[in-house]
Amino acid sequence: MTLQDVIERLDLKVLTQPANFSKVTPTGGYTSDLLSCVMAGAKKGAVWITLQAHLNIVAVAALLEMSAIIITENAQPEAATLNKANEEGVVLLATELPSFEVIGRLWEMGLR
Amino acid sequence: MKSYIAELHSHTVLSPCAEVEMIPPLIVRAAIERGIDLLAVTDHNASANVVAVQKAAQGTDLRVLPGMELQTREEVHLLCLFDTLEQLEAWQSLVNEHLPSLENDSKYFGEQFVVDETGEFIRRETQLLLTSTDFSLEEAIAAVHALEGLAIPAHIDRKANGLLEILGFVPEGAQVEALELSRHVTAEVAPLRYPQIHGYPLVRDGDAHRLNEFLGVNEFLLESPTLAEVKLALRRENGREHRFRSG
Structure with missing residues (x-):
C-alpha cells in the first residue's frame, strides 16, 4: 500500500507541496x-x-523520517507549520474524520 | 512601596528554539530598554545560563530571577521561579532525574548553548531539552512549592503546550500562583474567551525567543523585588498590587 492509496481511500487533503x-x-x-x-x-x-x-x-516527523502526518478533526495548521513542513519535506495530510475512524480505516486497509 | 516592571518568562541560547542573539549582554540591554526591572530567565527544562545573565546584569538596575520553563508529562509548560541560585540548583537536580535520557538532535530542534556573561560559548548541552519530564502538572507544582518557588502555567492560551489547549481547564489540585497569558491575548480579553480562568491572577509575558519580543507589561507594587513580595502582589495582599501597563 502506498501513501497515494491512503490519500485516495480516505479522501485526505494534501496540505503540503x-x-x-x-x-x-x-x-x-x-x-x-x-x-x-x-x-x-x-x-x-x-x-x-x-x-x-x-x-x-514537523520537527518530530522530520526527526523520525515519517511518511506523513494525518491531521484529524479538521485541525488547521498555521502558515508557519506548513512552511516548515515544506522546508523539511514532511507530508501533511488533513481530514475531517476523527482519529479513531482514520485508524480503523487504515487498519482495515492492512496497515499494521 | 515601589513599582517594578516584571517579565517572568524569557529564553537564552540554551533553549533550542531561541535565536542566537539571546546572549546575556544583549538580553540585559533589551530588557532594560523595554523598561523591565525584574527579569526571570526561563529556559526549557534547563537553567545553566541563569548565572551568566545575572552576571551580565551586574552594575545595572535589572534584577534577574532564576527560573525554568518546565514541560510536564501532559506537555504543559510551567514557569518555575525562584529567588536564589541554591533553590534553582536543587530544582535542576530534581528535573534532571525526571528527564528522559535522550540526546538533542540540533538539526531538528536547534542548538543548545551554555555561554558566559559576555555571550562566549562554553559548551553545548547534549540532553534533549524540548521534551517532557515525567512530572505530572500537580507533581511539578508541589515540587516547586516544596522549594518555595512560584509555579505559573505558561502561555495558557497557546495551542502548543498551553494549559487550556491541553487540559481545557485549571485542574482543581493545581495550586498555581498565577496564569500566564501569551502576547497574543490581553488580560481584558482572556477571561471573556476563557471563562474557566476567572478568579486566577494573570500575568502576561513576551516569552522572548528574540530580543524584540520582551513585553514588560506586568507592573508590581512591592516592598522589595523578591518572589515572596510578588506572591503577595498577585493576591493583592498587604498593600501589594499588580496591574498591566500598556505594552
Whole structure:
C-alpha cells in the first residue's frame, strides 16, 4: 500500500507541496497527541495520526523520517507549520474524520 | 512601596528554539530598554545560563530571577521561579532525574548553548531539552512549592503546550500562583474567551525567543523585588498590587 492509496481511500487533503506519493510506502502507523510519546514510540516511515497541528509536529516527523502526518478533526495548521513542513519535506495530510475512524480505516486497509 | 516592571518568562541560547542573539549582554540591554526591572530567565527544562545573565546584569538596575520553563508529562509548560541560585540548583537536580535520557538532535530542534556573561560559548548541552519530564502538572507544582518557588502555567492560551489547549481547564489540585497569558491575548480579553480562568491572577509575558519580543507589561507594587513580595502582589495582599501597563 502506498501513501497515494491512503490519500485516495480516505479522501485526505494534501496540505503540503504535491509529490509522487505512489512512491512512498508507509511502514506502519502510530497515534498519540503527546509529542514525547511519539518521539519514543513511533517508527521510521510510519504514518502519524494526530489532531495536533502546531509547528512542533514537523520537527518530530522530520526527526523520525515519517511518511506523513494525518491531521484529524479538521485541525488547521498555521502558515508557519506548513512552511516548515515544506522546508523539511514532511507530508501533511488533513481530514475531517476523527482519529479513531482514520485508524480503523487504515487498519482495515492492512496497515499494521 | 515601589513599582517594578516584571517579565517572568524569557529564553537564552540554551533553549533550542531561541535565536542566537539571546546572549546575556544583549538580553540585559533589551530588557532594560523595554523598561523591565525584574527579569526571570526561563529556559526549557534547563537553567545553566541563569548565572551568566545575572552576571551580565551586574552594575545595572535589572534584577534577574532564576527560573525554568518546565514541560510536564501532559506537555504543559510551567514557569518555575525562584529567588536564589541554591533553590534553582536543587530544582535542576530534581528535573534532571525526571528527564528522559535522550540526546538533542540540533538539526531538528536547534542548538543548545551554555555561554558566559559576555555571550562566549562554553559548551553545548547534549540532553534533549524540548521534551517532557515525567512530572505530572500537580507533581511539578508541589515540587516547586516544596522549594518555595512560584509555579505559573505558561502561555495558557497557546495551542502548543498551553494549559487550556491541553487540559481545557485549571485542574482543581493545581495550586498555581498565577496564569500566564501569551502576547497574543490581553488580560481584558482572556477571561471573556476563557471563562474557566476567572478568579486566577494573570500575568502576561513576551516569552522572548528574540530580543524584540520582551513585553514588560506586568507592573508590581512591592516592598522589595523578591518572589515572596510578588506572591503577595498577585493576591493583592498587604498593600501589594499588580496591574498591566500598556505594552
